[in-house]
Amino acid sequence: MGLRERRNNLMGWLFISPPIIVFSVFIFAPMIVALVISFHKWNLLSPMRFVGFKNYIKMFHSDSFLNSLRVSIIYVLGTVPTTVIMAIILAILMNQQIHGLSFFRIMIYLPVITSMAAAAIVFQYLFEPNFGLINFVLASIGLPKMKWLNDPNQALFALILVGIWKRVGYNTIILLAGLQGIPSVYYEAAKIDGANTSQVIRKITIPLLSPVTFFVTVMQIIASLKVFTSIVVMTEGGPAGGTDAIPYYLYRNAFVYHKMGYASAVAYVLFAIIFIFTLLQFRFGEKRVHYQ
C-alpha cells in the first residue's frame, strides 16, 4: 500500500467517523437493542425477564392492538388515495401556463412547513362542536352539526382530514416536478396528431408521471403509518380508542405503562410493515433521488 493510498484511507475514515459514531450509538445499537428487548418483559425498574415470542403472540391476541391496527389501516386508506389524487389534479393544473405559479407553490406548501402541534391545536378549535368554524359552516348550509372529536368515528375522520391538509402540498410539489420533467416532444407529437386535452392527460401525462406517482404514494403510506402528533394533541387516542393508531399505541405502552418489552415488539411490527413499503419503493420505484 502506497503512502498516498494509506493517507487517503486514513483521511476518508477520519472524515466519516462522526456519523459512524452517531449512527452506531443512536441507530444501529438501538435497532439491535429494540429487538432484544422485544423478547423480554421489562418495566424499566425490575430486571428484564426473557419471555421468547410471548410479546408478539400477546399482541396479536390483544383487542387493543388489533384496534390500533384497524385505526392505522383506516387512516392510511383515508389519507393516501385522496391526498395523491388531489395532488395529481393540483399538479396538472399548476403545470398549465398560469400566472403566479410561485405564489401558488408557496401557499400550497405552508401547511407542510408549519408545526403539526400548532396546526392540531388550531384544528381542535375549528372542530369544536359548539362554536367551531366547521360546525358553523355545516349549520349555515343546512347540515346537522357533527360531534367531531367527541365521537370515535368522526374523530378519526377529522384526523384524516388534518392528515390530508398537512401533506397534499408536499405531494403536489413533487408531482409538479415530475410533470415538468416530461419532455415536451410528447406533447408536441400529440398536438400534431390532434389529441384533445383529456386524451393528452390520459395517454401521456398520467402514464409518464406514474413512477413519480408511485414514489409519492409509497412515501404517503409510510408517513400515514407514522401519524402521531395530531393524535397526541387532538384526541389522545380517544374517544374509546377510536384514534389509537399504532405509533400512539406504542408510545402509550412504552412511556405511560412502561411495558418496554411489549412496546418494542409493537415497534418491530410497525417496522416490518413500513419496511415492506420501503422495499416496494426500492424494488419497483424508479430511483428519483438525483441532484443533477
Add this chain to the structure above:
Amino acid sequence: MLISRSNRKQKIYIFIIEIFLLIFVLLINLPFFWMISASFKMKDEVLAFPPTVFPSRINLGGYIYIWTLVPFARYFLNSIIVSVSIAISKIILSSIAAFAFAKIPFKGKDTIFYIFLGTMMIPFEVIVIPNYIIVSGLHWLDTYWALIIPFVVGAFSIFLLRQFFMGIPRDLDDAAEIDGAGKLKYLFSIIYPLSKPALLTVGLYAFLASWNSFLWPLIVTNKDEMRVIQIGLKALQDSWMIEWNALTAASTLATVPIIILFFFVQKQFLEGISITGLKA
C-alpha cells in the same frame, strides 16, 4: 399543456384554473388566518356562535396570558438553541463526511455509504425506546444533549451534499492535487464556496425538522425549563384554565416566525424538495 384550443378559449380556461387554485390555496390556509384572528380576540369572543371573522377589537390578552402561565420565552429560546445547534452541526459534520464520499478514494467507501443510506429506511418510532434508554443511561434526560446529540449528523444531508459535491467538475479536483493543497484546505477553499446553496438547503431542512419535531422532545424532557416550543404548546393545552385565544396566540408564535422564514428562503427550499424528492 392545453392544446387545440383557440386563443380566447384558452385564456378563459387558464383564468378558471387560476381562480380554482386561488380558492384552494386560500382554503387550505384558512386555519392560519383563523388562528391569528382568534389570537387577538377577547376570551369570550373566541367562544361566540356564530363566530366572528375578525376580532371586534384587537386584544393582546391571549399573548399576555401565556407569558404569565408558562415560561413561554424559555420554550422559544430552547427551540432556537436546539434547532440552530442541529442545523450548524449537520452542515459541518455532514459536509465533511460527504466530502470524503465524493472526493477521497478510501477502502470500504461504497459499503459504508450504502449502510448510511440504509439508516434512512429506519423509522425513528422503531428505535425510540432504546434511544430513550441510552439517553437516560447517559443522564441526559432534561438536557440539551438529549435534544441535540442524536441529530448532529444525518444520512439525508450527507447524501444530498455528496451528490452536490460530485457535480463539482473534475478538473478542479486535479488542480487541487497538483497544487498539493491539503484535503481540508481544498474543502474550505474550493468546495465550500461553490456549495453555498446546497449547504444552506441542508441547514434549512435540519432547522425546520428540529423546530417541528415532537415525539423525541416529548419523551426526553419533563422539566418546564427544558421544554421546546412544540411540547410547550401541548403543556399549555393541558393546563385546565386555558382559553382558546391564549392557545391560538401560542400557536401563532410557534408558526408565524417559521412562515416568515419560509417566505425568505422558499426558492431554496422548494427546489431542494423537487430535486431530491425526499423528506419534507
